Amino acid sequence: MPETTPQTDSPDDILRNIFGYAGFRGQQADIIQHVCSGADALILMPTGGGKSLCYQIPAMAMPGMGIVVSPLIALMRDQVRALLELGVRAAFLNSTLTPQEQADVLDRARRGELDLLYVAPERLLQEETLTQLVSMDVSLIAIDEAHCVSSWGHDFRQDYLELNRLREQFPSVPRLALTATADERTREDIIKRLALDDPERFITGFDRPNIRYSVHPKTDARRQLLGFLSDRRDQAGIVYCLSRKSVERTAEWLHQQGFDALPYHAGLDVETRTGNQERFLTDDAVVIVATIAFGMGIDKPDVRFVAHMDLPKSVEAYYQETGRAGRDGEPADAWMVYGLQDVVRLSRMVEESEASEQHKRYERMKLDTLLGWCEVTRCRRRQLLRYFGEELPRDCGNCDVCLQPPVTWDGTQAAQKALSCVYRTGQRFGAGHLIDVLRGQLRDKVTRLRHDALSTFGIGAEFSDAQWRSIFRQLVVRGFLISDPARFGALRLTPAARSLLRGEEELFLREDVERAKKASVRKRHIDIDIEDEELLDALKRLRRELAQAQGVPPYVVFHDATLKEMILLRPKKTADMLEVSGVGQAKLAKYGDTFLKLLRTFDLHPD
Ligand code: ADP
Ligand code: ZN
Numbered sequence: 001m002p003e004t005t006p007q008t009d010s011p012d013d014i015l016r017n018i019f020g021y022a023g024f025r026g027q028q029a030d031i032i033q034h035v036c037s038g039a040d041a042l043i044l045m046p047t048g049g050g051k052s053l054c055y056q057i058p059a060m061a062m063p064g065m066g067i068v069v070s071p072l073i074a075l076m077r078d079q080v081r082a083l084l085e086l087g088v089r090a091a092f093l094n095s096t097l098t099p100q101e102q103a104d105v106l107d108r109a110r111r112g113e114l115d116l117l118y119v120a121p122e123r124l125l126q127e128e129t130l131t132q133l134v135s136m137d138v139s140l141i142a143i144d145e146a147h148c149v150s151s152w153g154h155d156f157r158q159d160y161l162e163l164n165r166l167r168e169q170f171p172s173v174p175r176l177a178l179t180a181t182a183d184e185r186t187r188e189d190i191i192k193r194l195a196l197d198d199p200e201r202f203i204t205g206f207d208r209p210n211i212r213y214s215v216h217p218k219t220d221a222r223r224q225l226l227g228f229l230s231d232r233r234d235q236a237g238i239v240y241c242l243s244r245k246s247v248e249r250t251a252e253w254l255h256q257q258g259f260d261a262l263p264y265h266a267g268l269d270v271e272t273r274t275g276n277q278e279r280f281l282t283d284d285a286v287v288i289v290a291t292i293a294f295g296m297g298i299d300k301p302d303v304r305f306v307a308h309m310d311l312p313k314s315v316e317a318y319y320q321e322t323g324r325a326g327r328d329g330e331p332a333d334a335w336m337v338y339g340l341q342d343v344v345r346l347s348r349m350v351e352e353s354e355a356s357e358q359h360k361r362y363e364r365m366k367l368d369t370l371l372g373w374c375e376v377t378r379c380r381r382r383q384l385l386r387y388f389g390e391e392l393p394r395d396c397g398n399c400d401v402c403l404q405p406p407v408t409w410d411g412t413q414a415a416q417k418a419l420s421c422v423y424r425t426g427q428r429f430g431a432g433h434l435i436d437v438l439r440g441q442l443r444d445k446v447t448r449l450r451h452d453a454l455s456t457f458g459i460g461a462e463f464s465d466a467q468w469r470s471i472f473r474q475l476v477v478r479g480f481l482i483s484d485p486a487r488f489g490a491l492r493l494t495p496a497a498r499s500l501l502r503g504e505e506e507l508f509l510r511e512d513v514e515r516a517k518k519a520s521v522r523k524r525h526i527d528i529d530i531e532d533e534e535l536l537d538a539l540k541r542l543r544r545e546l547a548q549a550q551g552v553p554p555y556v557v558f559h560d561a562t563l564k565e566m567i568l569l570r571p572k573k574t575a576d577m578l579e580v581s582g583v584g585q586a587k588l589a590k591y592g593d594t595f596l597k598l599l600r601t602f603d604l605h606p607d
Contacts, residue, residue, distance in 0.1 A: 011036070011057045018060070018086050020562075020584030025050050027202050032057050035140060035174055040199035042146070042191055043178045046206050048301075048327035051178045052079065055142035060088065060115050064137035068118045070144045071157055074277075076118040078299045082556050083116060087586030092118035093129070106132055121159045130169055138173050141166055143194060146177035150189040160193075167195040175199075181320060183388075206319070206388045210326045211334050213380045214400035217470055217512040218339030221309050222250075226257060228307060228335050229287075233259070235304035236280065239289045240321060242310035242345075250309065251289035264290035282553045284544065295321060301328035301555050308336035311346060314366040315373060315387050328559050338374055340431055340473040343367075344489035351485035371477040375510060377406050411509035412500070414463065414471050419480065419497050421456040425449075427492045430483075434491065435460075435468040470512040478507075532567050535602045539563045542598055546591060557591065558582055566599060 011032045015021050024032070028050055034041055035058040045051050059066025070076045076092045083090035091105045091114055108114055110132070123129055143149075149160040166175060177190050177199070191199055216224060225239070239254070241247045244265040254261035260283065262276040280286045281300055288294060292312070306325040312318045318336075326332025350363045369387065376383050380399035382392045395402050421434050436443050437451045440458025451457060460468065472491070475481045480497045483489045499505045540554070540563065547554040562582030571577040577592045578584075 009061060011061050014057050014060050015053070016584070018088065018584045018586065019053070020578070020580070020582050020587060022581055024053075026204055028053055031176075031202050032061075034200055034202075035176060036062060038172075038174050040174055040196040041176045041202060042187060042196065042199045043176060043202045043204075044182055044187065045178070045180060045202075045204040046208055047180045047323040048208065048329060049180070049204055051144075051180070054178065055140060055176055056083070056088070056116060059139055059142075062139040064139035065109055065112070065114050066116050066140045066142065067124070067133065067138055068116060068142045068144060069121050069124055069163065070118055071121060071148055071160070072145070073120065075144075075299050076120070078281075078553075078556075080116075080118055081552055085552065085556050085586070085590075086584060088116065089114050090116040090118070093123055094118075094120040095123070109133070109136055112137065121157070121163060125159065125162050125165065130165075134169055138170060141170060141173055141175045143175065143177045145179060146190045146194065147179040147182045147186055149177075149193045150182070150186045164193060164195040167197070180323065181316065205390055206385055207381070207390070207392065208323065208326065209396070209398065210329050211322060211332050212398050212400075213322070213334045213384070215336045215338065215374050215380070216400075217473065218337040218342070219466060221337050222253060224337050225250075225254075225307060225309065228305075228333075229254075229259065232305060232333075234285050236283075236285055236300065236302060237287050237305035237307065238295065238303060238321075238324060239287060239307045239309060240292060240294075240312070241289060242291070244291060246309065247289050247291055254287060254289065259287050260285055261287040261289055264288050264294040266291065266293045282547070284540065284554060292317070292321065295324050298324060299327075300324075300553070302330070302560055303327070303332065304330075305333040305335060307333075308338075311336070311338040311342035311370065311374075313346065313363075313370075315370050315384070316366075318370065319384065319388075328555075328561055330560055336374075340469060340476065343371060343473065343476055344430070344483045344485075347483050348485040348489065368477075368479075375474060375477050376401060377408060377510060407511040408508040409511055410506065411471060411474075412503075412505075412507045414460070414509070415475060415480065415500055415507050416503070417456065417460050418468070418471055418475060419493060419501050421454075421460075422481065422491050422493055423501075424454045424456045425451060427484075428487060428490050430489050430491065431469060431472040434472070435465055438468060439463070439465070466512070471509060474509050535567055535599075536563060538598060538602070539566065539595070542594065546594070558587070566595065570599060570603065571596065572600075572603075 009017070015024065026049065031041060031043060031054045035055065043051060043054055055066060055068060073094050073096060076094060080090045080092045091108065093102055093105050097105070109117055143163060145155070148155050148157040149163065150156065175194065175196060177194055177196060179190070182190060187201070218224070239250060241250055244267045247263050247265045251261045251263035262279060264273060264276050276288065280288045303325050306322045308321070312321060322334035325334055346367055350360055350367065353360065355363070373383055378401060379395035380401045381396040385392050417438060418434070421438050425434065425437060433445060436446050437454065437457055438460030440461050442452060446452055472481070476483060476491070479494055480500060481491045482494055484492050500507060543554045543557050543563065547557045559582055562580060565580045569576065569580055571580060574588065574592055574596070577588055577596060583592070
């Protein structure tokens with residue numbers, strides 16, 4: 001089929017006929033209109049918000065070719081692959097192409113055969129490329145991951161700085177900067193450094209309502225993970241671990257438990273790494289176990305969960321890592337376990353770093369904020385959004401706290417016992433030893449140090465080991481104790497401990513109990529009856545076969561949501577098929593009949 005994109009179509013027509021979507025989301029329509037009028041824009045939209053359409057549709061609707069600057073080669077390739085599948089005339093230009101292939105792409109661009117050209121920044125800024133592109137008919141320039149231009153952002157890239165040259169080179173071409181993460185300061189920095197001309201700012205909220213957040217105290221991380229994964233065996237997901245070693249061990253262990261789990265970290269050779277990443281992208285239910293090195297540039301829309309086995313470094317990092325779940329808008333989970341050990345380890349990492357005292361203070365503050373968030377007793381999403389300066393008018397109903405409000409108890413006395421034990425033992429020990437003393441355990445270390453003779457020996461026998469761990473963790477998080485990195489995480493009292501010890505203050509603690517699983521039935525965006533599960537499986541199988549035949553990931557053929565809509569709408573004729581969200585002209589021509597045929601067989605045999 002020849003690739004043809006009608007140049008005269010309106011954005012609405014393109015959305016419906018090519019992308020197969022029924023309507024624009026959020027501010028998309030406004031943004032597209034703004035860009036088509038020839039003005040600059042800064043677009044801040046959370047991951048999965050639908051940024052790509054904001055430049056793809058104007059580039060297709062306007063005469064000339066849109067240039068998309070993207071720092072991530074994998075992402076570029078995925079986007080172009082998806083566009084080609086829709087019949088859009090798109091190509092990319094980066095170092096993975098041979099010189100001949102690159103020349104061919106530029107030839108096609110010159111002949112006006114492309115609507116979208118994706119380019120890596122370093123490639124775009126080469127004199128030779130620039131000279132050629134300047135002489136062509138360029139409709140717009142979109143700069144993706146625009147926060148990379150700012151040193152306030154978290155992925156600063158030197159080559160982005162030079163993108164300000166685009167202003168002189170393409171003086172009359174509208175430029176759009178797009179990002180999913182940028183605080184106020186970063187936003188203004190982006191505008192300044194890219195030299196945008198009086199841009200309109202389109203800021204969409206940070207909320208990802210389809211992601212369910214839950215955080216649990218770490219007791220037995222593996223068993224907890226297995227519990228979480230037990231009814232997610234058919235899902236793709238990411239499990240983050242802090243170290244390479246734990247990545248490998250966890251992947252191997254999950255594999256033994258029957259999961260299609262693969263490791264990913266910077267220490268693996270390139271071949272293994274890219275191979276595992278490719279499997280994750282193309283297969284339906286691969287679990288990637290990874291360090292944070294994994295994820296940048298992964299554009300897989302149907303990642304159903306992101307699990308953290310260790311605490312990330314900050315709320316921003318957590319938000320970015322969990323943001324990789326559920327880009328398709330379908331329900332997804334952000335699940336995490338964390339314990340006192342994480343706190344001790346991360347504090348130590350901050351203290352042992354080479355950074356300035358000012359920077360360390362900043363890092364400490366970020367860690368404290370994250371810890372505070374882990375222990376919230378009110379809606380977790382509200383707190384998360386508040387951190388990004390956004391106020392949710394009501395509790396979300398889709399986080400662990402909303403679904404199972406934590407029980408609190410008066411922990412004043414327990415806290416006093418714990419704090420005096422820290423004091424009596426000289427503020428030199430970690431939680432393990434302190435708990436032995438409190439519980440009256442006659443271990444070697446206890447007797448050797450004569451801690452069995454202390455007045456605090458055995459005064460806490462009423463609590464289990466796990467309960468004391470929970471109490472100590474909360475005392476650290478709430479700022480009554482600090483973990484001293486210079487002494488391997490020994491716990492010390494803070495000035496705040498004094499009023500608690502004197503009985504001038506009450507302290508309510510969260511009760512950490514392993515809640516019964518499946519207390520609530522998961523709400524689906526599109527409800528599928530049990531009998532339809534079989535049809536869904538059949539549709540997925542068909543999708544996989546078609547995808548494999550072309551060497552593309554299944555979601556490039558159709559997203560999950562599109563398959564589910566087919567089940568609900570049960571299209572009978574070609575025209576009905578177009579009603580399904582995600583089915584446009586190109587996909588209808590390519591797959592319509594095959595899917596209709598399968599749907600018909602199920603209609604004949606309703607059970
Ligand atoms: P972002 O780049 O902001 O993370 P994408 O542009 O990748 O998000 O879009 C996320 C998902 O939402 C994609 O699968 C995309 O096809 C889908 N999408 C975007 N806009 C619409 C829309 N108006 N209607 C339906 N689906 C949409
Ligand atoms: Zn909530």
